[in-house]
Amino acid sequence: MCQAKSATMGRCGVAEFSLRSGATNGSAVAVRRAVASVGSPVEKFSAASRESREGSGLAGRVTRDNYRQPNHAFSARPSSSRRRSPGLSLHMAGMRPLTKEEQCLVLAALDRMRDRVLFLTGLYTGFRITEILSLRIADVWKNGEPGRVVTVSRRHLKGGAGPYASRLQSRSIAMNPGLRAAIATYIAQRFDGRPVDGAEVLFPSRKGSNQPIRPGQAWHIIKQAAGQAGAAERVATHSLRKTFARSVYDSTGHDIVVTQRALGHRSIGTTARYLDASEPEVCAAVMAIEGPGLAGLEPAPAVDVPALQALSA
Secondary structure (H helix, E strand, O other): OOEEEEEEEHHHOEEEEEEEOOOOOOOOHHHHHHHHOOOHHHHHHHHHHHHHHHHOOOOOOOOHHHHOOOHHHHEOOOHHHHOOOHHHHOOHHHOOOOOHHHHHHHHHHOOOHHHHHHHHHHHHHOOOHHHHHOOEHHHHEEOOEEOOEEEEOHHHOOOOOOOOHHHOOOEEEEOOHHHHHHHHHHHHHHHOOOOOOOOOEOOEOOOOOOOEOOHHHHHHHHHHHHHHOOOOOOOOHHHHHHHHHHHHHHHOOOOHHHHHHHHOOOOHHHHHHHOOOOHHHHHHHHHOOOOOOOOOOOOOOOOOHHHHHHHHO
């Protein structure tokens, strides 16, 4: 006997219903009447389900399996209940790099050692946030000290699990001395004399066993720290990768090819979009242009205006 009940969902005022499966008596009429009393969002689903059964010659048959489906198939819950983190829905092109001063301020606003090392890993490697969170202790800790190179395996790279994964290779970045020092401090505090377990994730979550924090959580950590530092506008986890791009570009004397290789971009056009010039930079570049001028030239001969007018008449 199928029973239907309705409930009001919080402030949204959207009706929801669930069906308890039990011994069926083959009557679809009772189910239709119960469903009709719930509300229009569910009526649409009921009508579609009824048309499907009638079109296949199954009218009047209500089986237990018909209602053993996920709750969202029978509910009109607002999509916000399953919405992703707001930071992940923002287009990455909207994020900007951090200035040197902002980098120091955001780092100081992070109160956990884990979060500080996460921030520095993004600044010094340019890995995407999902790639950073895939790292394990063994990826950065070799022979009792921080490694010289940090590598992200192919399956954790962007597109590494897709149909074109065979075209990708694992990506390695030399570990900056500033990051090596941070890793050494982090590992020493985390294990506190215990043997270092290379299988543990580098940035663990409090939830689950040996599970990394989620990208959405990392987004909120960086966003909150940027807000406290007064640099919240257009700053999130992807800003770390863009800051790395700008740092490499400036340190190489504006070599975009080296910057492309450091970021692992297949297209140099993608790298160019990472290096959006600011208005002061454009103005400084224009003012620095050197070329010919009028200084030192012989004065131009006087123009006889009446004579020119007579010739043109």
